Amino acid sequence: MRKKLLATFIALALMLVGVSGAFAQTLTVGLKGEPTSLDPHFHNVHANNMQAIWLFDKLIRQDSRQKLEPGLAVSWKPVSDTVWEFKLREGVTFHDGTPFTAEDVKFTIERIPNVPNSPSSFASMVSAVTKIEIVDPLTIRFHTDAPAPLLPRNFAAFNIVSKKNAEGASTADFNSGKAAIGTGPYKLVEWKRGDSLTFARNENYWGEKQPWDTVVVKPISNDGTRVAALKAGDVDLIDFVPPADVKHLETDAKLRLVKCPSTRLIYLHLDSNRDETPMVTDNAGNVIKNPMKDVRVRKAISKAINREAIVARIMEGLAVPAAQMVPEGYEGTSTTLKPEAFDPKGAKALLAEAGYPEGFKITIHGPNDRYVNDADITQAVAQMLSKVGIKTEVNTMPKSVYFSRASALEFSLMLMGWATDTGEQSNCIGSLLHTYDEEKGFGASNRGRYSNPEVDKLLEEALVTVDPAKHNALIIKATEIGLNDVGIVPIHYQVNVWGMKKGLNYNGRTDSYTLTREISVVK
Amino acid sequence: MLAFLIRRISQSAVVLLVMSVLVFVGVFYIGNPIDILIAPDATPAEYARAVKELGLDKPLWEQYFVFLKGALQGDFGKSFVYNEPALQVILARLPATLELAFTAMFMAVLVGIPLGMVAGIQSDNWIGRNIMRFSILGFSLPTFWVGLMLIILFSVQLNWLPSGGRGETVDILGFPVSFLSWEGFSHLILPAMNLALFKMSLAIRLSRAGVQENLQMDYVKFARAKGLSNTRIIGLHVMKNIMIPVVTVLGMELGNLIAFAVVTETIFAWPGMGKLVIDSIGVLDRPIIVAYLLITVTMFIIINLVVDILYSILDPRVRLGQER
Numbered sequence: 139m140r141k142k143l144l145a146t147f148i149a150l151a152l153m154l155v156g157v158s159g160a161f162a163q164t165l166t167v168g169l170k171g172e173p174t175s176l177d178p179h180f181h182n183v184h185a186n187n188m189q190a191i192w193l194f195d196k197l198i199r200q201d202s203r204q205k206l207e208p209g210l211a212v213s214w215k216p217v218s219d220t221v222w223e224f225k226l227r228e229g230v231t232f233h234d235g236t237p238f239t240a241e242d243v244k245f246t247i248e249r250i251p252n253v254p255n256s257p258s259s260f261a262s263m264v265s266a267v268t269k270i271e272i273v274d275p276l277t278i279r280f281h282t283d284a285p286a287p288l289l290p291r292n293f294a295a296f297n298i299v300s301k302k303n304a305e306g307a308s309t310a311d312f313n314s315g316k317a318a319i320g321t322g323p324y325k326l327v328e329w330k331r332g333d334s335l336t337f338a339r340n341e342n343y344w345g346e347k348q349p350w351d352t353v354v355v356k357p358i359s360n361d362g363t364r365v366a367a368l369k370a371g372d373v374d375l376i377d378f379v380p381p382a383d384v385k386h387l388e389t390d391a392k393l394r395l396v397k398c399p400s401t402r403l404i405y406l407h408l409d410s411n412r413d414e415t416p417m418v419t420d421n422a423g424n425v426i427k428n429p430m431k432d433v434r435v436r437k438a439i440s441k442a443i444n445r446e447a448i449v450a451r452i453m454e455g456l457a458v459p460a461a462q463m464v465p466e467g468y469e470g471t472s473t474t475l476k477p478e479a480f481d482p483k484g485a486k487a488l489l490a491e492a493g494y495p496e497g498f499k500i501t502i503h504g505p506n507d508r509y510v511n512d513a514d515i516t517q518a519v520a521q522m523l524s525k526v527g528i529k530t531e532v533n534t535m536p537k538s539v540y541f542s543r544a545s546a547l548e549f550s551l552m553l554m555g556w557a558t559d560t561g562e563q564s565n566c567i568g569s570l571l572h573t574y575d576e577e578k579g580f581g582a583s584n585r586g587r588y589s590n591p592e593v594d595k596l597l598e599e600a601l602v603t604v605d606p607a608k609h610n611a612l613i614i615k616a617t618e619i620g621l622n623d624v625g626i627v628p629i630h631y632q633v634n635v636w637g638m639k640k641g642l643n644y645n646g647r648t649d650s651y652t653l654t655r656e657i658s659v660v661k
Numbered sequence: 662m663l664a665f666l667i668r669r670i671s672q673s674a675v676v677l678l679v680m681s682v683l684v685f686v687g688v689f690y691i692g693n694p695i696d697i698l699i700a701p702d703a704t705p706a707e708y709a710r711a712v713k714e715l716g717l718d719k720p721l722w723e724q725y726f727v728f729l730k731g732a733l734q735g736d737f738g739k740s741f742v743y744n745e746p747a748l749q750v751i752l753a754r755l756p757a758t759l760e761l762a763f764t765a766m767f768m769a770v771l772v773g774i775p776l777g778m779v780a781g782i783q784s785d786n787w788i789g790r791n792i793m794r795f796s797i798l799g800f801s802l803p804t805f806w807v808g809l810m811l812i813i814l815f816s817v818q819l820n821w822l823p824s825g826g827r828g829e830t831v832d833i834l835g836f837p838v839s840f841l842s843w844e845g846f847s848h849l850i851l852p853a854m855n856l857a858l859f860k861m862s863l864a865i866r867l868s869r870a871g872v873q874e875n876l877q878m879d880y881v882k883f884a885r886a887k888g889l890s891n892t893r894i895i896g897l898h899v900m901k902n903i904m905i906p907v908v909t910v911l912g913m914e915l916g917n918l919i920a921f922a923v924v925t926e927t928i929f930a931w932p933g934m935g936k937l938v939i940d941s942i943g944v945l946d947r948p949i950i951v952a953y954l955l956i957t958v959t960m961f962i963i964i965n966l967v968v969d970i971l972y973s974i975l976d977p978r979v980r981l982g983q984e985r
Binding site: 580 | 691692693694695696697698699700701702703704705706707708709710711714715739741742743744745750753754757809812813816817820823824825826827830837927928929930932933936937940942943944945
């Protein structure tokens with residue numbers, strides 16, 4: 139008996155040693171998304187942008203809460219209203235040993251608007267730059283026509299490629315690894331499409347020492363399969379744990395869950411500009427004047443929504459009620475805006491005041507495969523609106539159909555999501571609240587065509603105000619005016635959940651990225 | 662025979678052409694891919710630029726003719742999201758799907774036919790009845806559910822087999838395959854089992870029916886009268902006779918396995934064509950969807966043609982040239 143115990147003990151000890159030994163060697167992560175390309179400038183989309191940070195570096199990094207911090211640039215400052223000067227990091231080399239210089243930065247910025255067939259490029263991040271001046275190999279100046287206060291924020295969006303390897307390279311050359319040579323913490327070993335990406339540590343990385351020799355990324359798009367892979371021990375860490383699985387994973391002694399609020403806002407867009415809107419009728423089915431042009435009706439809709447109930451029951455606690463477009467505490471966010479309180483009586487009163495004591499009929503649209511529990515949230519909102527007298531029908535559809543119909547302005551009330559990549563609020567105002575304006579480049583995602591000249595003016599002024607304090611003050615004012623006017627109805631921010639083996643630590647990021655440089659072993 | 666071939670091939674060309682129009686128009690009307698592909702904070706100018714880059718600014722008929730011209734030269738256009746030729750992207754995934762489909766078929770035949778024969782011989786006792794019960798389950802349980810159950814049982818609970826992915830591959834003639842290493846093979850077992858279940862049930866039913874029918878035949882009675890052993894009668898004579906329908910039906914089903922392994926591939930994160938096409942539908946990657954469907958149609962046309970020709974060879978009473 140004693141021998142048996144001893145043997146078991148030794149076996150267990152060996153297993154533990156084996157496990158922790160393996161931890162220091164290889165990390166396997168199961169991620170929901172697979173990059174469509176390793177060309178960091180080809181497709182501006184979550185999975186690509188995240189994977190690019192493993193291989194490449196940005197001039198300016200964002201920390202896990204989207205604050206800017208030095209990356210390949212050690213410092214940046216405006217030398218005049220229209221010139222930004224960046225000091226570059228010394229002693230950085232690309233994976234192939236070539237030193238990193240200002241030439242690479244210039245090359246990158248010139249490449250970005252010219253990537254062939256790009257379905258979504260980073261062109262707008264560099265469009266302000268009219269001239270690039272290389273002062274010395276480690277100093278570079280960017281000239282702009284108008285003051286460009288957001289230039290550093292925008293420069294924190296794209297990665298720097300090497301001139302030597304990327305010149306003349308196609309997107310396919312990046313995918314094969316030939317041109318995917320960056321300054322990042324990991325080198326690409328192999329990409330087996332649809333199956334795995336393998337990375338090896340860059341021993342000459344300028345930044346923090348990476349804890350893993352090898353990292354294997356397995357793209358597992360099916361939620362159930364991803365969770366099973368973690369439970370079975372096939373992967374060490376997964377992202378986007380579905381809310382429904384959180385409870386039972388929390389009871390698993392071998393696993394650890396980490397929750398982190400994200401910048402992903404779920405909100406309602408309402409058609410507030412046209413005189414007639416396609417999905418609204420009176421209770422008898424006759425066409426009426428668009429009620430949502432009236433701010434009281436918009437306010438009533440916002441008051442009718444019980445955000446706490448949606449968070450608690452539909453999102454299983456994995457959401458935070460929202461009051462503006464970027465969570466409080468970020469740059470340029472208002473401190474006075476609070477999530478609209480659930481107030482059905484107030485909503486009914488407002489509707490009566492606006493001349494709709496009996497309400498009206500409306501159809502709410504939403505996607506059913508885009509955001510966490512999107513169809514359920516749409517359904518719940520419809521019930522809440524019906525309770526205050528707005529008879530609401532629900533229509534949800536796959537995202538492939540939904541977004542083009544929404545862009546074609548076929549809907550009157552719709553559920554949407556928004557996640558800021560820049561970590562501040564001006565791009566949300568520009569896309570969601572500013573009057574749709576093709577020339578000036580605003581309002582592309584303003585599918586309710588909300589329009590408020592005051593908001594427009596404040597935003598446009600902010601976009602040419604370089605002084606950060608003044609810039610932020612203008613942005614905050616624009617936000618407060620736009621949201622008090624209910625340009626959109628914010629519902630909640632999603633909370634992301636990562637699942638991992640006991641013994642690993644990852645704090646999560648508000649931009650939902652999974653970055654190995656922040657995954658550590660618990661000692 | 663030659664006249665038959667020419668007629669069949671020209672018929673097939675018409676079918677393909679009609680299919681290409683249907684698929685193209687259908688995919689066009691689902692929605693505009695730019696709305697899904699583009700970053701939401703893109704400016705309207707950038708939106709317009711992306712539309713132009715992908716050739717979506719042209720009217721439908723013009724887009725179709727650009728596509729048709731390319732397709733006739735074997736170019737199905739470039740994938741919107743991969744920026745690589747659609748055909749190349751799909752063919753890169755083909756070996757994984759073929760490996761999965763053939764393994765599944767192999768399992769179905771290897772297990773299904775013997776079980777079916779046993780069920781045919783022992784049709785009135787518990788063995789036969791249980792085999793039939795199993796085949797009913799195999800027919801009626803939904804694939805995605807069985808897949809998840811397999812993962813929960815063999816990966817999560819027992820920890821015997823990996824839950825998904827393809828694992829290590831070995832190249833044969835330039836094509837990566839999994840079954841040559843244990844690590845790779847272990848990844849293949851569960852998805853192949855999942856995919857094989859339905860075909861296995863089919864094989865059981867076909868061979869059971871065949872055995873029962875043949876056992877009544879005169880040649881079996883004659884063989885018995887001659888004093889041949891039961892093993893020899895069933896293992897040789899009956900076996901031969903039931904194989905013709907079983908092989909025909911399963912051959913036709915192979916096409917289905919290759920084309921519609923979608924559910925299994927998605928659940929087991931198997932990097933094959935099915936998973937690719939699901940991902941592509943999600944982002945409306947039109948060139949991939951169109952090319953995939955046309956490849957599938959072509960495959961079925963070829964399989965049907967081969968089956969018809971084989972028939973005429975196996976059974977001289979079928980004369981291909983004199984079809985109506």
